[in-house]
Amino acid sequence: ETGYVTLDPGFVNTASCASAITYIDGDAGILRYRGYPIEELAEKSTFLETSYLLIHGELPTPAQLSEFEEQIKHRTLLHERFKSFFSGFPSSAHPMAVVSSAVSALATYYPDSLDPFDQEQVDISSVRLMAKLPTIAAYAYKSSVGQPLLYPDNSLGYVENFLRMTFGFPAQNYEVDPEIAKILDMLFILHADHEQNCSTSTVRLVGSSNANLFSSVSAGVNALWGPLHGGANQAVLEMLEGIHSSGDDVRSFVNKVKNKEDGVKLMGFGHRVYRNYDPRAAVVKKATRKVLDTLGVQDPLLDLAMQLEEVALADDYFVERKLYPNVDFYTGVIYKALGFPVNAFTVLFALGRLPGWIAQWREMITDPATKIGRPRQVYVGAPERHYPNA
Ligand code: SDX
Numbered sequence: 480e481t482g483y484v485t486l487d488p489g490f491v492n493t494a495s496c497a498s499a500i501t502y503i504d505g506d507a508g509i510l511r512y513r514g515y516p517i518e519e520l521a522e523k524s525t526f527l528e529t530s531y532l533l534i535h536g537e538l539p540t541p542a543q544l545s546e547f548e549e550q551i552k553h554r555t556l557l558h559e560r561f562k563s564f565f566s567g568f569p570s571s572a573h574p575m576a577v578v579s580s581a582v583s584a585l586a587t588y589y590p591d592s593l594d595p596f597d598q599e600q601v602d603i604s605s606v607r608l609m610a611k612l613p614t615i616a617a618y619a620y621k622s623s624v625g626q627p628l629l630y631p632d633n634s635l636g637y638v639e640n641f642l643r644m645t646f647g648f649p650a651q652n653y654e655v656d657p658e659i660a661k662i663l664d665m666l667f668i669l670h671a672d673h674e675q676n677c678s679t680s681t682v683r684l685v686g687s688s689n690a691n692l693f694s695s696v697s698a699g700v701n702a703l704w705g706p707l708h709g710g711a712n713q714a715v716l717e718m719l720e721g722i723h724s725s726g727d728d729v730r731s732f733v734n735k736v737k738n739k740e741d742g743v744k745l746m747g748f749g750h751r752v753y754r755n756y757d758p759r760a761a762v763v764k765k766a767t768r769k770v771l772d773t774l775g776v777q778d779p780l781l782d783l784a785m786q787l788e789e790v791a792l793a794d795d796y797f798v799e800r801k802l803y804p805n806v807d808f809y810t811g812v813i814y815k816a817l818g819f820p821v822n823a824f825t826v827l828f829a830l831g832r833l834p835g836w837i838a839q840w841r842e843m844i845t846d847p848a849t850k851i852g853r854p855r856q857v858y859v860g861a862p863e864r865h866y867p868n869a
Pocket of ligand 1: 672673675676677706707708709711736743744745746747748749750751752800802805806807
């Protein structure tokens with residue numbers, strides 16, 4: 480009678496769609512792309528090979544992979560007029576706002592690619608996004624620091640090209656450390672897809688109106704920016720720097736989290752699906768020490784992160800709530816060591832997640848059974864009533 484109902488928790492967590500792309504077992508800490516365990520791909524594959532697997536469903540033959548790499552190489556350039564786009568933003572602009580705007584603007588340069596059912600155009604748009612997002616990301620950074628934009632150099636690999644456009648200068652040669660490029664490539668693999676997370680569901684939902692791929696991915700970039708989602712990698716670094724500069728010891732910070740003081744959370748911990756250690760976090764944690772040793776970097780924030788993990792995983796508050804490190808807990812320490820500014824960390828997450836967004840959008844467009852469709856709600860507002868007589 481009052482019009483109020485209590486939501487059955489199951490209602491909120493029912494599966495939103497079917498998909499053949501990524502499998503997660505949150506209790507067992509299992510993650511597979513098209514059936515392949517993430518640990519094997521991170522160790523043996525490359526980001527472009529894994530991107531091909533996600534988008535097309537099978538690992539490419541050597542010929543298919545080199546064709547895919549060539550197609551990407553020859554679309555890394557942005558339209559020359561696009562370069563002025565970046566100078567329109569204040570240098571303080573958050574790069575996620577610049578990147579989502581630039582991705583959306585791609586739709587203005589390719590008016591022939593807006594039909595989601597034109598398979599040839601969808602294939603070209605998929606390659607264009609893979610090719611141009613690193614250029615967009617690098618230009619967003621260069622514009623923010625007032626440095627000249629570098630054209631892509633197609634003699635370089637995918638990640639090397641991105642690193643050179645980000646950290647290189649026209650006036651001098653930029654040598655990419657192959658070890659560093661390999662680690663960043665591996666990190667992109669770990670981020671490449673993750674089932675129906677917030678940003679991927681956003682890409683699917685926007686695309687379910689038959690909106691084009693660029694507009695759908697731009698929406699996904701915006702969803703990823705949130706600190707509860709991809710923005711957590713930036714929030715983790717800011718949390719670690721805050722603890723470090725305050726001189727707080729780890730235990731007193733953990734107590735603040737447990738007492739929910741000022742709503743503080745242990746960023747990089749917890750997950751809507753994993754009730755066990757995020758398998759990606761385990762791989763990243765191992766890589767973190769290797770990166771710092773390769774670079775000869777001592778970063779107290781890594782030791783701090785490891786102490787936080789140790790204290791939290793021994794504390795009932797976290798154990799009872801099944802809160803473990805997620806993919807974002809250690810990545811920021813690596814990105815900082817590579818020289819990226821903190822506000823660019825989530826852009827790196829977007830670069831890794833791009834093939835997953837593309838794959839999921841393509842699956843949704845071609846198979847109505849996998850469409851999220853139009854979500855319904857349970858109305859809990861005021862019952863019918865009538866406007867008072869004037
Ligand atoms: C990503 O979905 C995906 O797949 C996402 C992602 C991907 O690859 O796309 O994996 C990437 O987004 C990883 C998550 C990054 N976000 C963070 O690290 C932000 C910090 N974590 C959270 O805010 C939280 O854990 C969520 C949002 C990630 C998950 O929230 P849940 O599982 O829905 O848990 P909840 O919010 O319902 O909380 C349950 C309890 C609460 O306490 P009580 O009310 O029981 O007392 O756990 C507590 C929460 O307060 N809790 C935390 C906590 N996370 C949950 N307490 C302290 N620190 C935390 N991080």
